[in-house]
Amino acid sequence: MSAPQQLGEILRRVSVSDQDRQHRLFAITEQILTSSPQLQSADFTRVKPDDLQLIYELYDDQFFGGLIQRSFDQQRMSFRVSSRMTRAGGKTTRWGDPRRPERLRYEIAISSTLLFQSFQDPEHAVTVTGIECVNRLEGLLRVMEHELVHLAEMLVWSDSNCTLHRFQGIAQRQFGHLQHTHSLLTPRELAHREYNIRTGSQVAFVLDGRRYEGIVNRITRRATVLVPDASGEPFSDGRRYLRFYVPIAQLERLDE
Ligand SMILES: [Zn+2]
Numbered sequence: 001m002s003a004p005q006q007l008g009e010i011l012r013r014v015s016v017s018d019q020d021r022q023h024r025l026f027a028i029t030e031q032i033l034t035s036s037p038q039l040q041s042a043d044f045t046r047v048k049p050d051d052l053q054l055i056y057e058l059y060d061d062q063f064f065g066g067l068i069q070r071s072f073d074q075q076r077m078s079f080r081v082s083s084r085m086t087r088a089g090g091k092t093t094r095w096g097d098p099r100r101p102e103r104l105r106y107e108i109a110i111s112s113t114l115l116f117q118s119f120q121d122p123e124h125a126v127t128v129t130g131i132e133c134v135n136r137l138e139g140l141l142r143v144m145e146h147e148l149v150h151l152a153e154m155l156v157w158s159d160s161n162c163t164l165h166r167f168q169g170i171a172q173r174q175f176g177h178l179q180h181t182h183s184l185l186t187p188r189e190l191a192h193r194e195y196n197i198r199t200g201s202q203v204a205f206v207l208d209g210r211r212y213e214g215i216v217n218r219i220t221r222r223a224t225v226l227v228p229d230a231s232g233e234p235f236s237d238g239r240r241y242l243r244f245y246v247p248i249a250q251l252e253r254l255d256e
Pocket of ligand 1: 180
């Protein structure tokens, strides 16, 4: 049997007991904390693509017998830490022509924005994949586990979808996941919780000594604020607005 076929057998049939899983996770966590220059504590403040690769290799060895790495040329695997992903905790992407599997490229990306915004406030419990996480490393591992199921599914069946039964069965049997979602703090939630600002809020801000008033149109890492102005771009409501990108902390809420 080829490596992807063997991997498929594991995904379909193997169910890891809670106790077994705890032992494996303990080993993985120890390895990470002793070998990563960034992840020296469970509440690390930096993470690099190398760390994601380390986690990937440790999980593959512990849970899949190294079969993920043996399923394709590892030159075609890459890792990325993204500060621009503001809704998903992670993302697994495949590029190339599915009819030429020997050329397909894969990437696992993790959102540093979500990871670092979360786990600042002990009052705010964070669940990832339905499992409560008490520190940032746990959050990162749960996100990586989810992405590894995506990758494994892509290698075996070529498609992957975490809203479907097959994915959820694998995630549950291997990692004990109960859900395919997270409650990591998104910029949108943070804006609402900390500053009571959401889409549609009336706000004011000062830029180059001048004060502007407008409406929040969108929240990603910064808020997009639309300020009525005759020289601005036309919008669907028939009015013209100038568009500003403003850090949330610099906004003053007007309509309370
Ligand atoms: Zn997913």
